[in-house]
Amino acid sequence: MIGDALAQLKENLLFVVVGSLVAGLFVGQFIGAETRGVLQTAVLPALFVMIYPMMINIDLQEVLKIRDHLGPVGASLLVNFGVAPLVAVGLGELFFGGNSAFVIGLYLIALIPTSGMTAAWTGLAGGDLEAALVAIAVNLVAAVFILPVYLSTLVGSNVGFEPATLYRQLAIVVVVPMVAGNATRRLLLRRYSPTEFKQLKPRFGGVSSFGVMVIVFIAMAMQSENILADPLASAVIIVPLVLFYAVILVVGVGTGRLLLDTEQSVALVYATSMRNLSIALAIAAAPGFPPAEAVLPIALAYLLQPPLGAVYMHYRRDVVEENLSVVTVLRSLVPFS
Numbered sequence: 018m019i020g021d022a023l024a025q026l027k028e029n030l031l032f033v034v035v036g037s038l039v040a041g042l043f044v045g046q047f048i049g050a051e052t053r054g055v056l057q058t059a060v061l062p063a064l065f066v067m068i069y070p071m072m073i074n075i076d077l078q079e080v081l082k083i084r085d086h087l088g089p090v091g092a093s094l095l096v097n098f099g100v101a102p103l104v105a106v107g108l109g110e111l112f113f114g115g116n117s118a119f120v121i122g123l124y125l126i127a128l129i130p131t132s133g134m135t136a137a138w139t140g141l142a143g144g145d146l147e148a149a150l151v152a153i154a155v156n157l158v159a160a161v162f163i164l165p166v167y168l169s170t171l172v173g174s175n176v177g178f179e180p181a182t183l184y185r186q187l188a189i190v191v192v193v194p195m196v197a198g199n200a201t202r203r204l205l206l207r208r209y210s211p212t213e214f215k216q217l218k219p220r221f222g223g224v225s226s227f228g229v230m231v232i233v234f235i236a237m238a239m240q241s242e243n244i245l246a247d248p249l250a251s252a253v254i255i256v257p258l259v260l261f262y263a264v265i266l267v268v269g270v271g272t273g274r275l276l277l278d279t280e281q282s283v284a285l286v287y288a289t290s291m292r293n294l295s296i297a298l299a300i301a302a303a304p305g306f307p308p309a310e311a312v313l314p315i316a317l318a319y320l321l322q323p324p325l326g327a328v329y330m331h332y333r334r335d336v337v338e339e340n341l342s343v344v345t346v347l348r349s350l351v352p353f354s
Contacts, residue, residue, distance in 0.1 A: 023223020034319040037233040045241020064299045067228025070221035072198025079154040086148040089281040093152045093288040097130035108257040122314035125297040131156045135291045138326040142333040144283025152288035190299040236312035266290045
C-alpha cells in the first residue's frame with residue numbers, strides 16, 4: 018500500500034509540486050517566527066530524504082563505460098557546461114538584473130544537469146539507454162567539481178558568496194547521500210536479483226518525490242511574504258525558464274543531428290534538457306548560501322521539465338516513428354477532443 022502511494026506520488030510529481038507551492042505560500046502568510054524556526058530545523062532531514070533515495074537509483078560505475086559512449090557523453094558535457102551557463106547568464110542579465118537570488122536559482126538549474134528521468138524518457142523515446150545512463154553518472158560527478166568554480170566566477174562576493182560554504186553544502190546534500198546511496202545500492206544488489214532491484218526503484222523515486230514535496234512546501238512557507246510582496250515579478254520568473262529550456266532543447270536536437278546517430282541523439286537531448294532539480298533545490302534550500310529566494314525559480318522549473326520530456330517523447334515516438342500527424346497526437350493526448 019505504501020509502495021503504491023509512493024509510486025503515485027512520483028507519477029504525479031507535477032501536481033504534487035504545484036500543490037506544495039500553493040500550500041506553502043498560503044501557510045506562510047500566517048506563521049510566526051517560532052514556526053519558521055521549526056521549519057528551518059526540518060530542512061536538512063528533508064533534504065536527505067529527497068537526495069539519498071535518488072542516489073540509490075544512480076549507478077556511478079557507469080562512469081567507467083565512458084569510452085564506449087564518447088560521442089554523446091562528450092556532447093552532453095559541452096552543452097551542459099559550455100552552452101547552458103552562457104544561456105543562463107544571458108537570461109539572468111535580461112530578466113533578473115536586479116535580483117541576485119533569482120539569478121543564482123537559474124544558475125543552479127543550468128549547472129546541475131541530468132536526472133533520473135533522463136534515462137526514463139530516453140528509453141520511452143527509443144534512444145540509447147546505456148549512453149544516457151553513462152551521461153547521467155559523468156555529468157553528475159562533473160557538476161560536483163564544476164559548480165563551485167562557475168559560481169565563484171559568475172556570482173562573486175557581492176551576495177556574500179563563499180566557496181567554502183558551497184563546498185560544505187555540496188558535501189552535505191550531494192556527496193554524503195551519493196556515497197550512502199551507492200553503498201546501499203551495492204548491499205541491495207547482493208540481496209536481490211537485478212530484476213527484483215529494478216522493482217524497488219520506483220519506491221526510491223517515490224520517497225525522493227515526497228522529499229521534494231516537503232522541501233518545496235517549507236521553502237515557499239518561509240519565503241511567502243517576500244514572494245507575495247510582488248506577485249507579478251515572481252510570476253514573470255516563468256518566462257526566462259521557458260526560454261532556457263527551449264534554447265537547450267534546440268541546441269541538443271541540433272547537436273545530435275550533426276554529430277550522432279538517431280538513438281544517441283535522443284539520449285543527448287534528454288541528458289541536456291533534463292536538469293537535476295532535486296540537487297539544485299537541495300543546495301538552494303540548505304542553510305547559508307544561496308539567498309533563500311533562489312528556491313522559487315527551481316520550484317517553478319518542476320512545472321516545465323516533465324511536460325517538456327513528455328512532449329519530445331511523443332514527438333519521437335508518434336510523429337517521427339509512427340508517422341502520425343501532430344494534430345492526431347494532440348487529439349490522443351487531450352481528453353474529449
